[in-house]
Each structure stands twice: as C-alpha cells, then as structure tokens.
Amino acid sequence: MVSRVIPVDPFDLVIFGGTGDLARRKILPGLFRRFCAGQMPESSQIIGAARSDLDDAAYRKMVGDAIAEFGGGRACDSGTLDAFLKTVHYVKTDAKGDGGWAELNDRIQQDRVRAFYFSVGPSLFGDLAERLHRFGLATPQSRIVVEKPFGHDLESAKALNATLAEHFDETQIYRIDHYLGKETVQNLMAVRFGNMLFEPLWNAQYVDHIQITVAETVGVGGRGGYYDKSGAMRDMMQNHLMQLLCLIAMEPPAKFDPDAVRDEKLKVIRALEPVEPHHIVRGQYAPTKNEPGYRDDVDDPKSRTESFIALKCHISNWRWAGTPFYLRTGKRLKARTSEIAVVFKDAPHSIFGVDAGRHRNVLAIRLQPNEGMTLDVTIKEPGPGGMRLLDVPLDMSFAEALGPEAEEAPDAYERLIMDVIRGNQTLFMRGDEVEAAWAWTDPLIAGWQDRNDVPKEYDAGSSGPEDALMLMHRDGRKWREIKV
Numbered sequence: 001m002v003s004r005v006i007p008v009d010p011f012d013l014v015i016f017g018g019t020g021d022l023a024r025r026k027i028l029p030g031l032f033r034r035f036c037a038g039q040m041p042e043s044s045q046i047i048g049a050a051r052s053d054l055d056d057a058a059y060r061k062m063v064g065d066a067i068a069e070f071g072g073g074r075a076c077d078s079g080t081l082d083a084f085l086k087t088v089h090y091v092k093t094d095a096k097g098d099g100g101w102a103e104l105n106d107r108i109q110q111d112r113v114r115a116f117y118f119s120v121g122p123s124l125f126g127d128l129a130e131r132l133h134r135f136g137l138a139t140p141q142s143r144i145v146v147e148k149p150f151g152h153d154l155e156s157a158k159a160l161n162a163t164l165a166e167h168f169d170e171t172q173i174y175r176i177d178h179y180l181g182k183e184t185v186q187n188l189m190a191v192r193f194g195n196m197l198f199e200p201l202w203n204a205q206y207v208d209h210i211q212i213t214v215a216e217t218v219g220v221g222g223r224g225g226y227y228d229k230s231g232a233m234r235d236m237m238q239n240h241l242m243q244l245l246c247l248i249a250m251e252p253p254a255k256f257d258p259d260a261v262r263d264e265k266l267k268v269i270r271a272l273e274p275v276e277p278h279h280i281v282r283g284q285y286a287p288t289k290n291e292p293g294y295r296d297d298v299d300d301p302k303s304r305t306e307s308f309i310a311l312k313c314h315i316s317n318w319r320w321a322g323t324p325f326y327l328r329t330g331k332r333l334k335a336r337t338s339e340i341a342v343v344f345k346d347a348p349h350s351i352f353g354v355d356a357g358r359h360r361n362v363l364a365i366r367l368q369p370n371e372g373m374t375l376d377v378t379i380k381e382p383g384p385g386g387m388r389l390l391d392v393p394l395d396m397s398f399a400e401a402l403g404p405e406a407e408e409a410p411d412a413y414e415r416l417i418m419d420v421i422r423g424n425q426t427l428f429m430r431g432d433e434v435e436a437a438w439a440w441t442d443p444l445i446a447g448w449q450d451r452n453d454v455p456k457e458y459d460a461g462s463s464g465p466e467d468a469l470m471l472m473h474r475d476g477r478k479w480r481e482i483k484v
C-alpha cells in the first residue's frame with residue numbers, strides 16, 4: 001500500500017522553548033522525519049528561540065544530538081540530516097524581555113506561513129502573544145501552537161483564551177492535544193462514519209457500555225512538583241480522555257471540517273451529566289520494596305492528589321441516555337496501554353440455551369501500543385463437541401494490515417505540526433471546547449476537596465484501587481484487562 005505524501009508549502013516555524021525537553025524529544029525529531037519523507041520543503045526554516053546563549057552551529061549540534069537520541073530509526077541517511085540541519089537556526093529570545101525579538105523578525109521570511117510553537121510553560125503564553133504583536137511578527141499568515149496544560153480550571157482557561165484572543169483570531173490558535181494526532185483516533189472517525197456497519201448500532205439500544213482506559217507504567221518521576229498540583233483528573237482526564245470520549249460519542253458531523261467536527265464534540269461535553277461522588281474513585285500508588293510511592297515522589301506525606309482516577313459518567317442525549325461510560329487513567333499500572341472498548345449488548349435471546357454462556361461483541365480500539373482494532377465475534381467452537389460458542393477476535397493491527405507503511409506513519413506530533421502548516425484545525429481543541437471541559441471538571445474536583453476525600457492506595461503494577469474494580473462490578477460489568 002502506498003500512502004501519498006503531499007509536501008506542504010515552504011514555511012517558517014519558530015519554536016519558543018526550542019532547547020526544552022518537548023522540542024528535543026518530539027518536535028525536532030518529528031520535523032526531521034517529515035523532512036526525510038519529503039513533506040517539509042528544504043527552503044523552510046526552523047528557528048529555535050529560547051534563553052540559552054547559542055548560535056546556529058551550537059543549536060544545530062543540539063538538534064542533531066536530539067535526533068540521534070529520539071529520532072526513531074527510520075531510513076534517513078546522514079546526507080539528509082545535513083540538509084535538514086541547514087534549515088535550522090537559533091535566535092536567543094526572552095519571552096519576558098525585549099531582547100532578540102527584532103532579530104527574530106529579521107530572520108523570518110515574508111509572504112509565507114509562519115507558525116510559532118509555544119513549547120514553554122503556560123505562564124509565558126501571554127508574554128509571547130503580546131510581543132509577537134508588538135514586534136510586528138504576527139501577521140494574518142501567523143499561527144500559534146499552544147501546549148497543554150491549557151489552564152488549571154475554568155477561570156484560568158478563560159483568562160488564557162482571553163489573552164490569546166487579544167492578539168490572535170481563533171482560526172490562528174492551535175491548542176495541541178497530541179492524542180488527537182494519533183492515527184487510530186482519526187481512524188475512529190473513519191470507522192464510524194465511513195462504514196455502514198457500525199453507525200446503526202452505535203447507540204444506547206445496542207451498546208451496553210463504553211470503557212476508556214489510558215494506563216501508564218511510569219510514576220510521576222521528576223515531574224512530582226508540577227504533577228502534585230494537577231493530578232490525574234487535570235493532567236489526563238480533562239483533556240485526553242475527554243477528547244476520546246467526544247470522538248466516540250459525538251453525532252456524525254455534516255462534513256469533515258474543523259468547525260463541524262468541533263461543534264459536535266462540544267455538544268457531547270455539554271451533555272455530560274455531573275458525576276455522582278460514589279461514581280468517582282481516586283488512588284495513589286503505594287511504595288514497593290525498591291521504588292518510592294506517590295507521596296514520596298511528590299515529597300509530601302500528606303498529599304491528596306490522585307495518580308489514578310476512574311469514573312462513571314452519562315451523556316444525556318437521545319443517542320446515549322442510559323449508557324454508562326467508564327473512564328480510567330493512572331500511573332504505575334500494570335501495562336502501558338490506551339484503549340477504547342465499545343461493549344455491545346447480549347443478543348436478545350439465545351437459541352443455544354443457557355449452557356452456551358453469555359457472549360457479546362466488543363469493538364476495542366487500541367491507541368497504544370500496536371495501534372489497531374479488534375472486534376470480538378461469537379462463533380461455534382470447532383470440532384464435534386456440539387454447539388458450544390466461543391468469542392474470537394477479528395484483529396486488525398495496522399502494522400500487519402498496512403505493512404511497513406504503518407511504521408512510516410507519522411507520529412502524533414509530526415502529523416499535528418503539518419496540520420498547523422496546512423491550516424487544518426480539525427484535530428485541535430477550540431477555545432469553547434476547552435472551557436466546556438473545565439466547566440464539567442471543576443465541580444467534580446471541588447466536590448472531593450469539600451468532602452476531604454483521601455485517595456485510596458493501590459499497588460504499583462496493579463490495575464488501580466480495588467474500589468475502581470467495584471465501580472463496574474456493582475453494575476454487573478468488568479473492566480477489560482490492562483495488558484499490552
């Protein structure tokens with residue numbers, strides 16, 4: 001299978017925070033891979049902008065090292081790297097001062113798309129937006145890319161939106177949620193809206209429940225200070241899981257157009273009911289013999305921030321009334337995996353009798369690792385043993401279905417950056433979506449704070465606290481196993 005790589009027009013991309021972790025791990029290696037694939041034209045410019053005292057040569061060395069470390073083994077020869085590094089420049093720029101801005105302005109070329117990637121802490125977004133304007137860098141051709149976290153609550157998200165709106169139109173603002181850049185997430189829309197097979201069944205009449213799991217094996221590591229002010233709800237649930245929920249639950253948009261898609265996602269968030277306190281389970285990973293627990297990691301023996309959260313929610317609209325959505329995410333769990341499972345109802349009557357057991361179709365969409373989909377269907381157990389039933393997966397692993405092409409598929413950041421250059425906002429969050437997500441999240445957080453709720457401890461390497469399992473058991477359901 002040959003996928004088409006359509007080159008984008010030559011562009012200038014300024015990476016504020018160009019020496020930081022995100023730039024080195026994701027943005028720069030991602031751009032290099034697009035360059036190797038022939039999508040990024042050689043006359044484009046990548047301009048690192050940060051406070052460190054570097055020149056072009058030193059920055060190119062840093063970029064080359066980052067690519068060697070995080071580049072990800074695709075076929076690029078060293079000649080390609082040299083050509084790529086020629087597109088890379090550096091301008092020492094201070095977001096909070098006026099140094100470097102005039103030079104940056106001189107470096108950027110006129111009459112082409114210019115994108116400014118804010119790969120810095122959110123406290124600098126306002127300064128950057130304001131200086132881009134004051135120094136004449138912001139043109140109608142400009143786009144800004146902002147990283148998560150987008151606010152800490154509704155109030156701060158509104159303030160951030162208002163600050164950016166002072167200097168940029170909503171059509172110029174690209175709020176990144178890298179989950180939306182994953183191949184499978186877009187495939188989810190293709191599967192739902194490109195096939196006749198699923199959509200007629202995609203509702204409360206046929207779907208028993210939907211579960212979404214985003215599990216990590218790592219703890220909070222060196223991010224303890226930041227994480228403890230945030231927790232799994234703010235760090236993962238409010239953005240990544242909420243976005244997945246929107247895509248799985250939304251109505252078909254009239255067309256695959258940024259605002260049509262985002263209008264439908266917004267309606268899902270607005271239709272979310274408040275979550276009952278007993279439908280929320282929060283947890284913290286316990287220490288093991290060799291490794292510290294959550295509270296040690298964040299250096300606060302009294303911390304009440306959750307490293308795990310599971311909840312059951314409902315969407316009150318015609319399609320989903322009565323269908324529960326179970327969402328969970330956490331750190332230090334059994335395996336690193338992200339999955340959405342649509343669990344269909346039992347057949348209304350079993351002609352095979354009670355001995356045949358209970359069988360149901362499950363459509364599982366794996367986001368990582370090994371992106372793909374599985375549909376469990378019920379068949380007859382082979383052999384002469386009578387009419388015994390068995391569930392077997394129809395498995396579509398993208399790597400198998402698409403061959404080496406799947407490995408060449410751009411990762412989330414690559415795809416999203418190319419979308420910024422092309423001016424396609426479909427996979428980026430709109431300001432009102434982010435605010436609606438916080439409007440749903442804030443009262444839940446306030447609720448457990450008022451109740452002085454203490455997160456339950458769970459074993460590192462487990463599936464989370466026992467209470468999270470009970471959340472589904474009580475309803476006669478169970479979570480799918482967290483496994484690779």
Ligand code: NAD
Binds near residue numbers: 118
């Ligand atoms: P980092 O601390 O590694 O890098 C920060 C960068 O900002 C550095 O290049 C630094 O020089 C620059 N900087 C700091 N103050 C500056 C100033 N006054 N003027 C100009 N430049 C300044 O941070 P990071 O991990 O790269 O994260 C950047 C942003 O991306 C943050 O908002 C973070 O929340 C977000 N993010 C990071 C990741 C990740 O994997 N690292 C993932 C998702 C979101």
